[in-house]
Amino acid sequence: MGDIRRRGAVVLGITGLVAPLTLALGSAPAQAATSCTTQKGPYQKQVEKFLGRPVDGKQSAADCKAIKAFQTKHGITPNIGYAGSVTWGVMDLMNKQKAVGNKPNAAGKCPTNKGRIACVNLTLQISWIQDGSRLVYGPVPVRTGRNGYETRTGLKKIYWRDIDHVSNIYNVPMPYSQFFDGGQAFHSVGLSMWNPPGSHGCVNMTKTTAKKYWSLLKNGDDVFVYGRKPGT
Structure with a gap:
């Protein structure tokens, strides 16, 4: 959970980095x-x-x-x-992500009438940036909220950015944080994007992706989150 102080107010939410948990493989x-x-x-x-x-x-x-x-x-x-089931689940997700190719919005579920927008498909655990119907960057694999800490769906806006953010709830760094829903944000982590079970709500990214999102997005840009992460 990130501690976000803006104009004297404290906005608390659930953020992304959580230590890997031991999972039974079937x-x-x-x-x-x-x-x-x-x-x-x-x-x-x-x-x-x-x-x-x-x-x-x-x-x-x-x-x-x-x-x-x-x-x-x-x-x-x-x-x-x-x-076991967890190992195959990760591999199956990788196969599905690869099959998307360069048409992540083929089904038209992410709005194309908002100009520049960051899209997050929870079902496939991918994200991309588009401008209208034009693909600007991605798709890239991401790591979203695990069961009980799901990344919230819907249309949102980036409202605060902090390149060197540190969560005072989990005491972990959240580089290139771009907050779009309470304490939920895009930010980089030093974990595999397929590391189960997932984040505490944030959209985790590799450092390379998070830096690119930082350079392409700004406060006020739209974010659209849809679908449902496997296992949630």
Whole structure:
């Protein structure tokens, strides 16, 4: 939650950076997080295909090593190389994001009559900036609010920007913060954009994306958030 002081008033809201939480991967076998499981998961074939492994539905030492590396990279726990629901969920989302290509607003759900606007599709966990119907930047993967701390939907406006913001609620830095709904803001984090379970409401971005959004947007620009994040 960010502590936003404007004109003497304190505006409190839920913001984005939250430490990764331990998630159970379906019925994953109980093993130490440092080990590599020999058991295949319910999504073994799908995960093998995603990782470019031989698709045989059988767990091998090489399969486990590849799955474990993916889990470690994206903060999926326990990272024991088990092809469970959370791991496949992240991969499936990546596939869907890639399929969007350069037409993130093909369904026309983000307004094209507002001029420059930042769009956030919670369902696909992507964001982009458009001007009318012209794509200006993106789409890029983002990390939005987890269950119980959902990023609020609707049409909003950027009302305050703070390039070096620090949340006094969580005591974490929120670089390139652009607030658009109470304490919810665009800002960068040092986490994978696919790190589960999600933020505390903010729209997390990589530093590169957050800097680009900072350069392209200004106070008063519209933000439109729609859809529903998987798992919320």
